[in-house]
Amino acid sequence: MIAILGAGSLGRLWAASLNPGRAAFIARPAEPPRAAIRYRFRPFNGPESIIEVPWLRAGDNPELILVTTKAGDTFGAIAGVIDRFPQSSPIILFQNGLGSQQTVTAHWPYRPILAASTTEGANRPEPDLLVHAGTGDTWIGPMTKSAGSYLNKAVALLSAGGLTIHPEQTIRQRLWQKLIINAGINPYTAILDCPNGDILASSLYRDTIRGLCRELSDLMRASGQGEETPEALRHRIETVARKTARNTSSMRADVLKGRTTEINFINGYLARLGKDFGIRTPVNQMLTEQVQQLSSH
Template identity: 40%
Template sequence: MTTTWHILGPGAIGSLFGCYLQQAGFGVHLIGRNGGGPQTIELVESDIITRHQFEEAPPDQPISHLLVTVKAQQTLAAIEAVRPRLAPQPRILLLQNGMGAWEAVAERLRGAILLLGTTTEGANRPAPNRVIHAGSGETYIGALETRHQTEAEALCRQWANLPLTLAADPNIHGRLWRKLAINCAINPLTAIYDCPNGDLLQNPHALAQMEAVCTEVEAVMTQVLGEETRGLFTLAKSVAAQTGNNISSMLQDVRKQRTTEIDFITGYLLEQAHRLGLACPSNQALLNQVKQM
């Protein structure tokens, strides 16, 4: 029997994964802000365009496999909207920026098998029905609870025919922390200075702030992960250079006057720092500035 995936939040990444899952033979239904009506998406890869038609899900069809790609701050509301349709023990994969949303989901859905993912696939959506695959990356999946790691491994086997570099990671928590650290170092500063990632490297004041942020993040990560964390400032500068023309999602939200993910990036870091009794004044200052924008 073919597995059917429901995708909650078919933005750029959600739509990309939806197209890939459909190409691999899975049933796919998209659930956007206006429900799960039929939708056509054009997937652009280099000079090749493929059209994917997604049908509306039957209203009485239980959701057994759910891919969540909404922004972190939208997660709970989005989950609550589909909660009546969830199967008794659904497989739910959260593929988002930031950290902390899964804790609230786990509290609400105690019977669910929660998987966490992170991807560096590049995608953008210039129009609601058009997705451009901007660059290949790597995708890692792990379990929120160790006892469910076999489910992450099974999912990677299930997705083996998708055109992704995909692997199960038993230390997904550490991988997500490293991604969070880079987001803390870059995203708030791009929002404050209203610039692409790479422009931070030409701004001495921004670089000084980035270095201070990285020092604080290293102290928190060392305590949380139980291993010394170093070299974050160098890594953050390297990522900013590699993604020089990129407009961070946080800056995009600020420009469009939308709520940002700051509470699930810098805010999450500060929550963990407070729990550990560590002061992070540089990160606190950035959080305050972004929330006032």
């Protein structure tokens, strides 16, 4: 049994991909018992089907716990249920950005905690419809010392669902690489309210991207993430923006739906890191503040 904390888009994608009966959602503490969650699943290819996922029962001992809450909800969500599970239960964190993973591992350093970086795309255009909008890859790697010995088992359990999973010993590096791309695309799309490709011609982007990439390069070096020139980072950001030109970023989608964005775990995380290292990050700070203002309206 694989337990999933966070019955949103990504959680439902995992539940749908695992064989029937293999997944259960973890309810919030003190949530009254409810009927199983039922939804329509529209796969990337093929016909729609109905998925029914039960709630985990008291005393169930999952082989794996997937945490698919938004970054800002993650610590609280885990803290509310973790005492139900033995110290040896492996936990995989699926959050975008950085910062939430560090908070969780700092709080439970002796638990086997892994992190995932995924390029799968899922969304819920209607409450009871889950669309697998884009297929991709998922990398999983250990965040705490005790997690190393659970990696292969976790990869095997999740691969059985048919999604493409890779073990990744240097998962922090991979999370950083995704963070760079998210930091260089998402806030612009949210502020400008445009698809990814359209940011490139905007004056906001053109006036600030050099400064942003300088900050990203300095922060990577200070964090031991290697040397990458600002120009190389800009090239990578723009390649992805062009490849995904018509896509709406999750940050823009959150703003449009009036939901809290993950800006505090993307540019906000980088601005906080800058303070720790004594590196000035005016562009990350400006982008963070502008997106925060959008969500508060």
